[in-house]
Amino acid sequence: MRAASLARGQLSVVDLPTPRPGAGQLLVEVERCGICGSDLHCRLHADQLAETLELCGYPRYLRSEQSVVLGHEIYGRVVDHGPWSAGRIKPGTPVVSVPLVRRGRQVDGIGLSAHAPGGYAEYVVVQEALTLPVPNGLSPDLAVLTEPMAVAWHAVNRGEVTRKDVAIVLGCGPVGLAVVSVLKARGVATVIASDYSAGRRALAGKCGADIVVDPAVESPWEGALAGRGFMTTMPDEYNAGIDAVEGLARLPVPWWTAWSALEAVGATRPGRPVVFECVGVPGMIDGILASAPLHSRVIVVGVCMGPDTIRPALAVNKELDLRFAVGYTPLEFRKALHALADGTLGVSHLVTGRVGLAGVASAFAALADPEVHAKVLIDPSLGTDTILVG
Structure with missing residues (x-):
């Protein structure tokens, strides 16, 4: 099979044996695979991430010297079952899957380990128990967004956001836009989105943000949050x-x-916004601690690749909640899929381009410019190395 493989920061199309599903696994023919921000980070920061995850007890994250097929946002059709599978999903069924595979008790992240090749390929192996049929004839371009929408669904759950809350999303890349979309889909009345990119601000508006802020012109703290009764000193x-x-x-x-x-009866509970940090660069967390109103709940969704510095005394004296979010549960994944399928979560505008395997490297380069693309999907059936827009 053909696949786009990453090694030493370079992407190239290679021929690999078609994988074989193991016990409790499925072989899926890939029809779409989203390019995730974490894939972009892997190209430049794989070793840093691997060292971090080793401290978390997972030593099998991809390394820069390895040849790894990326891709964990996967949509495709079932081709075959491995031994001792339940067989509940028939061949030909369109599916999405939580991107984990297990052999014995060893679990690997699909597309994030040399031990679990991902969806930048014509075929991929997934875990049957974590695979869901796509309902309601949902289109491939939307079904493949289940995984990033599940990330946002989990982040919103971590924020314990209610419909009456004011939510502020800092950074409107794919993760931030997904968070805005999920907040509005779940009925949050006031969502403020902030980004330096005009293109991303426009997409945030399409995702339903009630107020969109250019932080180069207006502080999201002193402007959009002003007059809402939050204590600031x-x-x-x-x-x-x-x-x-x-x-x-x-x-x-x-x-x-x-x-x-x-x-x-809760009448003395101070008002506070829920802040989603979706940028992931050094200084962002400390900047939020310094600027956010007292009692704010801060959810860190962006992944900072290097060391960072914060001033804990800011959070202590302002009594801020600081939480971190990664991934999602299988139930959150299913809820995101069905919200897409029933139209509650409308995010078709996030898909700005499609490309074949030969064009993955050019798609990575294009995604470095926030004004050009939001989400680019890989379609292995496309023979072109040019990004098809729209």
């Missing part, structure tokens, strides 16, 4: 506490009794 909170005690002291019960009653 420590004296704000001190004054609010004194005002509350003085006001409650006028009641015919002790102020602490009244405060306790209000606290029991």
Whole structure:
């Protein structure tokens, strides 16, 4: 089979044996595979990522000297079953799959390890238990977005965002745009999106962002969040506490009794935005800690490749929640697929180009410019090395 392989930062089309599914696995003919931001990072930072994941107990992440077939956002059709499979998904069925494969108890990330070749190829092996038939005749170009939408679905869950919350998304690359889309699909009333790129800001508007900010012109903190009742300084909170005690002291019960009653029903809980950091460059987290209102909940979705520095005292004195998000559960993956299939999650505008295996290297280069593309899909059936726009 033909595949686009990465080695020492270079992508090339190679001929490889067609993989064979093992126990509990399926062989899938790839019809689409999305190019993910993590794939772009792998080309330049594979060894850094591998060293980090080794500290997390996974020593089999791809290394720069290895030849690895990338691709974990996969849509295709079942071709064959491995031994001892359940056989519940028939050959010819269009499917998407959580990109993990297991041999014994060893689990590898598809397209992120030399031990699990990915979807930049004509065929890929997936785990049957993690594979879902595509419902409602959902088009390949939308079904293949299940994986990145599941990442956003999980990030929103990590944020515990309610419909009444104000959410602010910093960075409108593919991950940020997916987060905006999921927030609006789940009914969040106010979503603010911020990005330096005019093209990405336009896409954020199409994804449903209520307010779109160019941070080169307007601070998302002092502009879009102004006047929403959030406390921005420590004296704000001190004054609010004194005002509350003085006001409650006028009641015919002790102020602490009244405060306790209000606290029991959540009336004393301070307002706060939920902030999604979707950039992943050094300085972003510390900048948020310095600028965000008191009590903000910060969800870090962007992956910073190198060391970073933060000032914990900022988070301590402002009582900020700092959470990190990666991946998703199988249930979140299924929910994202069905939200795409029933039209709740409308994201067709995110697909800005398609390319064959021969054009993967040029697609990587094009994706370096935020004004040109959002999501480029690989279609192994295309014989061209030119990115087809639209």
